Amino acid sequence: MEPFVHALIPLAFLLALFPNLDKKYVLSLVPIVWIIDLDSFIGVHRFTFHNIFFVLALALIAYLIWKNRIAFWVALYYGMSHLILDLSMPGPAWLYPLVQKTFYLDVSIQKATSWMFNIDTGSLTMGEYNTLFGNLPVQTYVGEPAVLFYILFSVLIITYVILKYKRKSKKSQA
Numbered sequence: 001m002e003p004f005v006h007a008l009i010p011l012a013f014l015l016a017l018f019p020n021l022d023k024k025y026v027l028s029l030v031p032i033v034w035i036i037d038l039d040s041f042i043g044v045h046r047f048t049f050h051n052i053f054f055v056l057a058l059a060l061i062a063y064l065i066w067k068n069r070i071a072f073w074v075a076l077y078y079g080m081s082h083l084i085l086d087l088s089m090p091g092p093a094w095l096y097p098l099v100q101k102t103f104y105l106d107v108s109i110q111k112a113t114s115w116m117f118n119i120d121t122g123s124l125t126m127g128e129y130n131t132l133f134g135n136l137p138v139q140t141y142v143g144e145p146a147v148l149f150y151i152l153f154s155v156l157i158i159t160y161v162i163l164k165y166k167r168k169s170k171k172s173q174a
């Protein structure tokens with residue numbers, strides 16, 4: 001899945017459902033959805049970082065940075081949203097390294113002679129995953145639109161932080 005989709009979907013839900021949540025956490029924790037895909041460079045994609053233990057570790061780091069429970073939950077939410085959005089075949093290795101298999105769920109609705117509703121579940125071992133997907137170039141996961149999006153997003157966050165800081169310092173002067 002394209003990195004900007006990985007960010008936009010959970011971000012939109014979070015803003016819509018919890019409009020009063022501190023934007024400091026909502027915005028600065030977004031990169032978690034991208035960190036998880038970095039295992040296409042380090043380790044085995046869909047295994048090394050695509051698991052609940054890695055997500056939990058990121059959430060704990062977020063908690064330690066701000067000493068705040070909300071930071072933990074927002075980080076956990078972003079991490080889990082990535083795994084859920086990756087749910088279709090081949091799926092993430094949810095319990096790696098304890099269980100060295102991906103688990104996936106594919107839902108499809110097709111109209112052939114009649115409507116067909118299909119649910120397909122399954123799992124792949126690391127060996128099976130590598131045979132099927134191991135030779136895909138990294139660009140398959142991180143394309144040029146994604147890089148542009150990273151840049152745009154970073155500019156937005158920096159602007160937001162600067163504006164906020166300015167407002168604060170103005171208030172303290174007054």
Ligand SMILES: [Zn+2]
Nearest residue numbers: 036037082086
């Ligand atoms: Zn992923």
